[in-house]
Amino acid sequence: MSPHLARCLLSSCLLAATALGADAEAPMKKEAEAPATAPATAAPADAAKPATEAAPAKPAMTEKPAEAAPAKPAADGEMKKDPEKEAKEEDPEAVTITPFRAARLPTAKETRTFHLAKLNKPLAFETTRELQRLFAAFASQHVVDAATGDFSKAPGSMTAIAYTIVQDLGENRFLAKGNWPALNGDPLLEGKDAFVVLLLDKPAAVGSTGRCTGLHVGMVALGFTAKFAPLEGRKLTFRREAFLQCTPVDESAAAMQKFVEAIQKGAELSVITTDRVACKPCGGLGFTREAQKGKIEDKRTPCKDCEGTGKLPLVTETKFAP
Numbered sequence: 001m002s003p004h005l006a007r008c009l010l011s012s013c014l015l016a017a018t019a020l021g022a023d024a025e026a027p028m029k030k031e032a033e034a035p036a037t038a039p040a041t042a043a044p045a046d047a048a049k050p051a052t053e054a055a056p057a058k059p060a061m062t063e064k065p066a067e068a069a070p071a072k073p074a075a076d077g078e079m080k081k082d083p084e085k086e087a088k089e090e091d092p093e094a095v096t097i098t099p100f101r102a103a104r105l106p107t108a109k110e111t112r113t114f115h116l117a118k119l120n121k122p123l124a125f126e127t128t129r130e131l132q133r134l135f136a137a138f139a140s141q142h143v144v145d146a147a148t149g150d151f152s153k154a155p156g157s158m159t160a161i162a163y164t165i166v167q168d169l170g171e172n173r174f175l176a177k178g179n180w181p182a183l184n185g186d187p188l189l190e191g192k193d194a195f196v197v198l199l200l201d202k203p204a205a206v207g208s209t210g211r212c213t214g215l216h217v218g219m220v221a222l223g224f225t226a227k228f229a230p231l232e233g234r235k236l237t238f239r240r241e242a243f244l245q246c247t248p249v250d251e252s253a254a255a256m257q258k259f260v261e262a263i264q265k266g267a268e269l270s271v272i273t274t275d276r277v278a279c280k281p282c283g284g285l286g287f288t289r290e291a292q293k294g295k296i297e298d299k300r301t302p303c304k305d306c307e308g309t310g311k312l313p314l315v316t317e318t319k320f321a322p
Ligand SMILES: [Zn+2]
Pocket: 279, 280, 281, 282, 283, 284, 285, 286, 287, 303, 304, 305, 306, 307, 308, 309, 310, 311
């Protein structure tokens, strides 16, 4: 049942991403509004920190999902932002998870095609070495589809998460405290004892610890009743990073062979890489020259495009073809 669930959450996350677009970055002001008054440990606020830093606050968009809901003025202010809650109001145990901000990925500026047929031909960029480099990047951006065994594009960053289950939210969804490293080059910041929503493959017991490869699917709004001290029994609304347990593509020779065969059979696969390339405006020098009257030396002005480094990041999507 978990793969199905996983897909449900994933598709709803993606759906929300499409619906809300770039506007989806909302302020954190509603963060843990219920526990804010609790004598609690500072944990909820701390946990929100990485996300806050990642998302510069913009004017309120928090209420947006509610606009689509039937317009019944809610008596309780907290109810307003959760359309599903109205129906479930009677059930104090009901858990609602609403996609809130989609995972962010780099957008490619250039596109090129890697033709397997040109591999190691004179002057071709299609070398064995380049194929290996691209496959390593491919493996970090794709997951193995549990149902078919095929490669699927990962809609977010993948990372290794060490977690402790705090509360079972039902259907293999959990509130957990997690630690994960910052991903170099990816827009996912490090998590340290941060509350997260996990969607695991298997059931897990409260208090148990574990490790998994998690696929970051963005941020969700989580409405639930706490079953842990000192917030026991309180109805909370959290904004939390959400991760989906996944099977990463391993970087073995066998997996690469399978990858090459998939392309030869016509699979449409691509990978996004970020390279530092010479800055064009300054020709990679980091400054521009200007001849000065009566002086032998040119005047040098630091290049604004590359901030004097001579290099610019170039995000390229490489598509693969037979
Ligand atoms: Zn420059």
